[in-house]
Amino acid sequence: MDRRKSIKILGLTTVGTGLLLESCQQGGSDKQTAEATADEIKKLPGVQAFEAERNNQLNSERFFDDHEMSTITLLADIIIPKDEFSESASKAGVPAFIEFMVKDIPEYKLPMRGGLKWLDIQCLKRNSKVFIDCDEKQQLSMLDEIAYPLKAKPEMQQGVAFFSLMRNLTASGFFTSEIGVKDIGYVGNRPQLWEGVPADVLQQYGFTENT
Amino acid sequence: MKTIEIQEQEQIYDAIIVGSGAGGGMAGYVLAKAGLKVLMLEAGPFFDPAKDALQLRWPWESPRRGASTIRPFGDFDAAYGGWQLDGEPYSTAEGTDFQWFRARMLGGRTNHWGRISLRMGPDDFQPTDGVTDAWPITYDEVKPFYDKVDRMIGVYGTVEGIRNEPDGIFLKPPKPRLNELFIKQGAKKAGVTVIAGRGSVLTEALPGVEGRGTCFYCGQCGRSCKVYADFSSSSCLVIPAMKTNNLKVVDNAMVREVLTNSDGLATGVSYVDTTNLQEYSVKGKLVILGASACESARLLLNSKSQAHPGGLANSSGLVGRYLHDSTGSSMSGFLPQLMERKRYNEDGTGSVHIYSPWWLDNKKLNFPRGYHIEYGGGLHMPSYGFLDWVPNVNGKVPDKNGAKKERGGYGVSLKNDYRRFYGANVGMAGRGTALAHKDNYCEIDPNKVDKFGIPVLRFNYKWGKEEVAQAKHMQETFQEVMHQMGAIVTSPTYGPETSYGLEAPGKIIHEGGTVRMGDDPKTSVLNKWCQSHDCKNLFVVDAGPFVQQGDKNLTWTILALSMRTAEHILEQRSKLNI
Numbered sequence: 001m002d003r004r005k006s007i008k009i010l011g012l013t014t015v016g017t018g019l020l021l022e023s024c025q026q027g028g029s030d031k032q033t034a035e036a037t038a039d040e041i042k043k044l045p046g047v048q049a050f051e052a053e054r055n056n057q058l059n060s061e062r063f064f065d066d067h068e069m070s071t072i073t074l075l076a077d078i079i080i081p082k083d084e085f086s087e088s089a090s091k092a093g094v095p096a097f098i099e100f101m102v103k104d105i106p107e108y109k110l111p112m113r114g115g116l117k118w119l120d121i122q123c124l125k126r127n128s129k130v131f132i133d134c135d136e137k138q139q140l141s142m143l144d145e146i147a148y149p150l151k152a153k154p155e156m157q158q159g160v161a162f163f164s165l166m167r168n169l170t171a172s173g174f175f176t177s178e179i180g181v182k183d184i185g186y187v188g189n190r191p192q193l194w195e196g197v198p199a200d201v202l203q204q205y206g207f208t209e210n211t
Numbered sequence: 212m213k214t215i216e217i218q219e220q221e222q223i224y225d226a227i228i229v230g231s232g233a234g235g236g237m238a239g240y241v242l243a244k245a246g247l248k249v250l251m252l253e254a255g256p257f258f259d260p261a262k263d264a265l266q267l268r269w270p271w272e273s274p275r276r277g278a279s280t281i282r283p284f285g286d287f288d289a290a291y292g293g294w295q296l297d298g299e300p301y302s303t304a305e306g307t308d309f310q311w312f313r314a315r316m317l318g319g320r321t322n323h324w325g326r327i328s329l330r331m332g333p334d335d336f337q338p339t340d341g342v343t344d345a346w347p348i349t350y351d352e353v354k355p356f357y358d359k360v361d362r363m364i365g366v367y368g369t370v371e372g373i374r375n376e377p378d379g380i381f382l383k384p385p386k387p388r389l390n391e392l393f394i395k396q397g398a399k400k401a402g403v404t405v406i407a408g409r410g411s412v413l414t415e416a417l418p419g420v421e422g423r424g425t426c427f428y429c430g431q432c433g434r435s436c437k438v439y440a441d442f443s444s445s446s447c448l449v450i451p452a453m454k455t456n457n458l459k460v461v462d463n464a465m466v467r468e469v470l471t472n473s474d475g476l477a478t479g480v481s482y483v484d485t486t487n488l489q490e491y492s493v494k495g496k497l498v499i500l501g502a503s504a505c506e507s508a509r510l511l512l513n514s515k516s517q518a519h520p521g522g523l524a525n526s527s528g529l530v531g532r533y534l535h536d537s538t539g540s541s542m543s544g545f546l547p548q549l550m551e552r553k554r555y556n557e558d559g560t561g562s563v564h565i566y567s568p569w570w571l572d573n574k575k576l577n578f579p580r581g582y583h584i585e586y587g588g589g590l591h592m593p594s595y596g597f598l599d600w601v602p603n604v605n606g607k608v609p610d611k612n613g614a615k616k617e618r619g620g621y622g623v624s625l626k627n628d629y630r631r632f633y634g635a636n637v638g639m640a641g642r643g644t645a646l647a648h649k650d651n652y653c654e655i656d657p658n659k660v661d662k663f664g665i666p667v668l669r670f671n672y673k674w675g676k677e678e679v680a681q682a683k684h685m686q687e688t689f690q691e692v693m694h695q696m697g698a699i700v701t702s703p704t705y706g707p708e709t710s711y712g713l714e715a716p717g718k719i720i721h722e723g724g725t726v727r728m729g730d731d732p733k734t735s736v737l738n739k740w741c742q743s744h745d746c747k748n749l750f751v752v753d754a755g756p757f758v759q760q761g762d763k764n765l766t767w768t769i770l771a772l773s774m775r776t777a778e779h780i781l782e783q784r785s786k787l788n789i
Contacts, residue, residue: 041274046263048256048291051281055274079621097276104280148619150606167621168599171629176270176277176593184633185554189267189592191427194559196386201553205393210386 058103064113067130071116072098072166074132078143079170086183089174097173098166108165115162122159217481217490224250226780227480227495229466229510232319233766234752234773235501236444240451241777243458250493251449252464252482254502255291255315258322260435260446264289267429267437270594277594283312285594289322289435289443290314294717298662302669309534309653309670310717311505317462318445319503320720321766322435326442326562327585328366328411328767330357332375335761340579342677343646346758347730347739350377356771364442364770365417367560368409375761376568382414384564385428388557390588390637391565393546397696403584403688404570410562411442411767422451430591432561441561442766464491467665468514469498469749475518477749483663497748497780501773504755505534505653508725509668512655524726524743529736531654533647533724534672535760538582539714540682540705541640542689543600544698545588547608549635557590569762578680582643582762584688590634600701601632607699637698641685645678645716647724647759672716682711721765723754741776752776 041059043052064072076089076098089095102108119142120130127138134142146152146159147167174180196210225247228235235251243249260266265287270276273286280286283293292314301311314320333350354377360366361380368381384407387395398405412432413425423446424438432441439446452458464482470492472478479494500507508531514523522530569581591597605628606618620628656669686705693700705712716722729735732744741756743749752773754765 042272044265044268044272046258046265046289054281059274080626081622083623083626097274100274101278104275104278143621147621148617150618164602164619167602167619167625168596171598171601172276172278172595175598175629176595178269178271181270181593184593184630186590186593187554188556188558188590189269189429189431190556191429192556192558194385194428194557197389197392197557198553198555201389201555202392204553205389205548207392210392 058100061103062099063103063109064099067132068113068116069095069099070132071119071130074139075166076170076173078139079167080174087179089170092174092177092179094170094173094177097177098169101169101173108169111162111165115159115165118158118162215490217492220491220493222494224248224493224495226250226497226499227252227493228499228501229480230254230319230501230503230506230753231317231449231460232314232444232501232503232753233321233769234754235499236318236321236448236452237770237773238499238501238750238752238777239458240448241774242780243452243455245781246457247781249452249458250495251458251460252466252480252493253317253460253462254465254485255317255319255462257460257462258289258291258316258318258435258445259450260289260318260322260439260443261437264435264437266431266434268434270592275595278596284323284433287431287434287594289433290320291316299667300659300661301667302656302659304669304671307671307673308715308717309672310715311668311670311722312717312720313503313506316445317449317460318435318443321442321444323433324720324766325585325764326410326412326432326560327566327764328379328409328442328562329583329763330377330379330771331761331763331768332377334375335759335763338580338759340573342579343644343759347728347735353768353771353775356775357767359774360767360770362417363420364411364447365413365420366409366411366767367407367414369407371406371568373406373568379409381409382417384408384410385414385560387564388559388589389552390546390549390635391586393549393696393698394586394637394639394692395565397692397694397698398567400695401688401691402570403567403692405565405567408560408563408566410560412560412562413440414560423447426560428556428559430558430561434561465663465665466502466510467663469500469510469523471514471516471518471523471746473518475516475746477523477746485663488663497750499750499752499776500755501752503753504723504725504757505531505668507751507753507755508653509655509666511726513666519745524736524745524749526745527733527736529649529727529734531668531725532649532652533727533758534651534653534670534722535645535647535724536716537719537721537760537762537764538643538645538674538678538681538685539640539719540685540712541638541702542686542693542700542712543588543636543638543702544693544700545600545604545632545635546637546696546698547635548697550608550631552590552634554590554634558592576680576684578677578684579646580644580762582641582681582685584685585640585642586638587640588637598629598633600636601629604699604701605632636701637693637696639689639692641682641689642719642721642762642764643678643681643685644760644762646675647727647757648675651716653725670717674710674713674716679710679713682713686711721754721760723757723760723765726751726755727758728756729758740779741772742779750776750780
């Protein structure tokens with residue numbers, strides 16, 4: 001349903017329609033997202049001053065060095081690569097998101113930095129190269145040892161813990177970006193009428209009524 | 212040292228209200244509408260959902276994508292505050308636990324609550340279990356006020372005729388979402404009643420109420436509503452009351468003490484402006500506390516005088532005692548039959564679409580009273596961590612081609628798993644009656660003050676065997692409902708080592724009981740009108756007066772009792788000399 005039409009149908013002409021329309025605008029020219037830039041983070045109305053200050057303070061700091069960021073970027077794109085439906089994690093701004101999150105949740109700093117180092121040391125032992133300099137086959141064979149918790153060897157457990165954190169951060173960053181929200185198929189966050197489960201879906205699951 | 216000048220205001224207000232949440236907001240609304248000159252003091256900043264709500268924002272508009280680093284329910288949640296406030300600590304006695312949630316803002320915690328609006332029933336006011344204490348009032352005495360709150364603020368639901376789950380004057384409830392249809396099916400097989408939810412959201416226009424829009428189903432009540440379609444004290448009570456010009460709100464005003472005269476009567480309050488640390492005192496003929504159960508108790512205990520040496524209204528020694536929250540335990544899982552489900556907008560309301568009122572007879576159970584169940588899951592807006600569960604369970608079901616998958620992974624196969632599992636999740640949470648015990652209490656910590664120099668609270672709270680037994684029962688029930696609807700449980704198994712997943716006291720944010728009402732001044736702090744036995748021009752209108760809450764989330768009862776108290780004040784004006 002067309003947004004303006006749905007607003008009209010819902011009778012939202014009395015209060016705050018302007019605000020609603022403003023808030024509904026998705027994308028457009030004003031793409032001031034937190035992704036991939038160290039620009040000032042836009043303070044939204046209702047965000048408290050100390051929150052905005054903290055956001056910008058964190059954003060102005062830098063935690064990961066260039067090598068670490070390159071490794072994070074490569075790992076993120078291995079975890080969520082481009083496919084026939086959408087772009088890769090790095091295209092969706094995941095590395096910058098991870099850089100922000102470890103400063104926001106400082107308990108992630110050590111496991112991430114240490115985990116990246118653990119990964120490089122493992123690769124050096126095996127292939128005499130750090131992870132990003134290994135060839136694709138070497139990289140994937142390394143990850144296969146830490147990406148599957150139930151079949152990982154006991155001596156790989158630290159790697160499993162690191163990879164789980166990296167995987168979660170990547171999925172969070174990707175599927176909460178504009179690209180990712182579209183990919184996962186979330187179609188809400190806009191005015192609508194809710195009249196229950198659509199008829200074809202009810203039928204698909206064998207329900208005869210929607211109450 | 213520089214002297215601190217206390218700025219005294221000469222105006223004598225008819226009433227001073229401390230706090231702007233459900234209780235304070237309702238009292239302010241009723242009194243201001245009746246023409247009284249009312250001053251409302253709020254410890255946090257002014258907040259108007261129309262301007263300040265983060266409703267309809269997208270996850271990428273938060274640098275942390277809605278993570279709960281700053282705000283406990285995420286970056287877009289409406290509550291300014293949380294379980295810890297910078298510079299405003301509290302302590303807990305050794306071996307006990309309590310988590311105290313405070314929202315410092317106009318409207319308090321009503322800006323972000325779940326809008327689940329349940330009436331306590333006849334057996335909640337006059338229990339028959341032989342364990343819990345009776346209130347000095349009955350359901351029939353409160354019913355007219357519940358009715359008025361329904362008409363004034365609005366609540367959706369269905370008339371069910373369940374004795375201890377009294378029906379209200381209902382707007383139409385939202386239809387169930389897909390996973391909720393499966394829950395209803397599973398619960399029925401498990402012998403658990405499920406009925407339409409009861410939420411204070413305007414699913415249709417409320418007759419006689421102006422200035423509020425109707426729900427447009429974004430599912431974001433927790434962010435507060437820009438069109439005032441749900442109940443927040445800010446949007447529905449305080450801001451409308453300000454329009455009468457009889458209610459003045461001073462925000463960022465942290466009240467230090469209730470001031471009394473040599474007769475022991477309240478004369479006003481002193482407060483500190485939190486923005487510039489200036490000290491003020493204001494005068495009122497009445498003082499009404501709605502600062503929240505624990506904050507009101509703290510204020511009373513900190514208001515010592517010759518007439519009230521143990522703290523104001525505390526001749527019984529019971530201020531702070533009988534503190535009780537709700538019990539809470541939960542389980543989550545997913546429905547394999549909902550994998551790869553069709554996408555459509557099922558945001559719905561931000562309150563519950565369905566719930567299970569307490570359905571059992573306690574005679575055969577090892578705990579008194581009961582709990583209700585709230586349900587969740589579905590195609591909700593992406594936010595930080597919302598898919599973390601997927602790599603933990605993707606080995607539990609075959610892939611698209613029927614082959615066994617290994618848990619975890621990466622690459623296109625994992626990317627597809629996130630898509631396949633999204634929206635198939637389902638969750639349930641019990642909210643039950645925790646017993647009000649004299650030995651569970653808050654008191655003034657003798658050694659600590661906050662950044663304003665105000666002595667802080669120390670909590671002493673332990674769950675008893677009844678609450679643990681209730682949580683065990685919840686887990687068994689959830690397991691059965693999950694099983695009956697064919698769900699796979701993804702949350703940990705909570706056994707005796709975790710008290711069956713029983714949340715810490717305070718975590719459900721339903722605390723009450725600290726200034727209980729009663730007929731006997733020796734065993735209660737307030738009379739049945741929420742008026743202090745010791746100080747007749749002092750009232751408390753938050754959840755402090757609750758003798759014993761039921762398993763019904765307490766906001767609707769706070770509203771009804773505050774309205775009842777405010778109307779009583781209006782009737783008694785001459786006797787109270789206002």
